[in-house]
Amino acid sequence: MVAAKRAREGSFVDNMSLPMHRWFRYSAGFSASWAEALLRERAGRGPVRVLDPFVGSGTTLLAADAAGVESVGLEAHPFVHRVAAAKLARGVDPDALRETAEALIDRARRSRARADEPPALIAKCFAPPTLAALERLRRAYLAARDDGPEGALIWLAITSILRPCANVGTAQWQYVLPNRAKARALEPYDALRDRVAMFADDLGAAPPRRSRLELADAREPGLHAGSLGRFDLVLTSPPYPNNYDYADATRLEMTFWREVERWADLHGAVRRHLIRSCSQHSAADKLGLEELLDAAPIAPIRDELARVTRELEALRVERDGRKTYHTMVAAYFVDLARVLATLRALTREDAELCLVIGDSAPYGVHVPVEAWLARLATSVGFGAHRFEKLRDRNTRWKNRKHRVPLHEGRLWIAG
Ligand SMILES: C[S@@+](CC[C@H](N)C(=O)[O-])C[C@H]1O[C@@H](n2cnc3c(N)ncnc32)[C@H](O)[C@@H]1O
Structure with a gap:
């Protein structure tokens, strides 16, 4: 029982039954109840300001608002940032939101405008009547030009019904599988009405907002205490190198x-802003391993990082010659070392860091993530650390199976 509860603390699953958190299923998220309990406990000891430099769908900020704790969140993915911003939108009257949604549905239903050719991926994912309704909703939303909090909520409501309305495999936050048929797809107008009703119900109980959300890159050394203030606690889950x-x-x-047209657009629109944690990223950037290993911030782990990444480089040639895991892993630690240096500048002397993190094993080569992050943290001036395991994990490496036992847990680091 206790073990099962702990295992869920690193995961988003329980958030789907919590007000506001349930508005968008972000499987990269961690447990909001755990975050809120931690923040309440810390706030009970004295004033606390919390930072989440990888805020994702906003779990930490919503939990901080609920706990009455001041918080700042950074997110570099423009779309994910917009999801979090909508979940944090306040000052919207629930009844007015329902009425706006009804008016939008009505305008969409009555629209006779000719649809433009949808992008190929979109055409593949929806049955024709569903697609027609979604396109009408999209155009009606854009025509309303509402950049305020109500517009943000309507945008999120439409966005969050897309996957449930698709008639092909679109597992939440996994890759789309246009060739796999799905048994049940929702009707868009009903789905939107239900979503907005849920948003309106939750808004009634929303705590006052004390959180601040920024579209920002956590690696940025320009992020300094001058603009954000100093923090007592960093509560976050960085991308894993998986x-x-x-x-x-x-x-x-x-x-x-229509923010991207094809897969190739994703790099410029999104990936280039993010921590380099996937091989698509390091491949597109054409990174050189030796240059990465020369980077000053990874000095404390250089020898071990060089051994692991050179092994990955050799396996790449031996196996399939495609996946650039060697530069991905090296770039990941260069990036996280930069983030830790930024966090040192943003935190008080006696601050505490809690990183929810997992290790990985590309091509079956173990990458001891928490041990290396702890060492990098020490090198930028943080103090003692301990790792609290939450669960064992087997990542699903698509092309190759490996038997390396993996885990996920909390890396606690003292200021
Ligand atoms: C594991 S998820 C965090 C999920 C979050 N705890 C939640 O509950 O929703 C990591 C997040 O870091 C974001 N990210 C990646 N690189 C970043 C960067 N350089 N600066 C800020 N955010 C970044 C990703 O877009 C992703 O949303």
């Missing part, structure tokens, strides 16, 4: 909104 492509994970939604 080849999860946060850009591809949002391809369906971004294509629907």
Whole structure:
């Protein structure tokens, strides 16, 4: 029982039954109840300001608002940032929101405008009547030109019904499988009405907002205490070096909104802003291993990082010659070392860091993520650390099976 509860603390699953958190299923998220309990406990000891430099769908900020704690969140993925911003939108009257949604549905139903040719991915994912309704909703939303909090909520409501309305495999936040048929797809107008009703119900109980959300890159050394203030606690989950492509994970939604046209656009629109944690990223950037290993911030782990990444480079040649895991892993630690240096500048002397993190094993080569992050943290001036395991994990490396036992847990680092 206790073990099962702990295992869920690193995962988003329980968030789907919590007000506001349930508005968008972000499988990269961690447990909101755990975050809120931690923040309440810390706030009970004295004033606390919390920073989440990888805020994702906004779990930490919503939990901080609920706990009455001041917080700042950074997110570099423009689409994910917009999701979090909508979840944090306040000052909207629930009844007015329902009425706006009804008016939008009505305008969409009555629209006779000719649809433009949808992008190929979108055409593949929806049955023709569903697609027609979604396109009408999209155009009606854009025509309303509402950049305020109500517009943000309507945008999120439409965005969040896309996957449930698709008649092909679109597992939440996984890659779209246009050739796999799905048994049940929702009707868009009903789905939107239900979503907005849920948003309106939750808004009634929303706590006052004390959080601040920024579209920003956590690696940025320009992020300093002058603009953000100093923090007592960093509560976050960075990307893991496990080849999860946060850009591809949002391809369906971004294509629907015409923010990207094809897969190749994802790099410029999203991936280049993010921590380099997937091989698509390091391949597109044509990174050189030796140059990465020369980077000053990774000095404390250089020898071990060089051994692991050179092994990956050799396996790449031996196996399939495609996946650039060697430069991905090296770039990942260069990036995280930069983030840790930025965090040192942003935190008080006696601050505490809690990183929810997992290790990885590309091509079956173990990457001891928490041990290396702890060493990098020490080198930029943080203190003692301990790792609290939450669960064992087997990543699903697509092309190759490996038997390396993996885990996920919390890396606690003292200021
Ligand atoms: C593991 S997820 C965090 C999920 C979050 N805890 C939640 O509950 O929704 C990591 C997030 O870091 C974001 N990210 C990646 N690189 C970043 C960067 N350089 N700066 C800020 N955010 C970044 C990703 O877009 C992703 O949303």
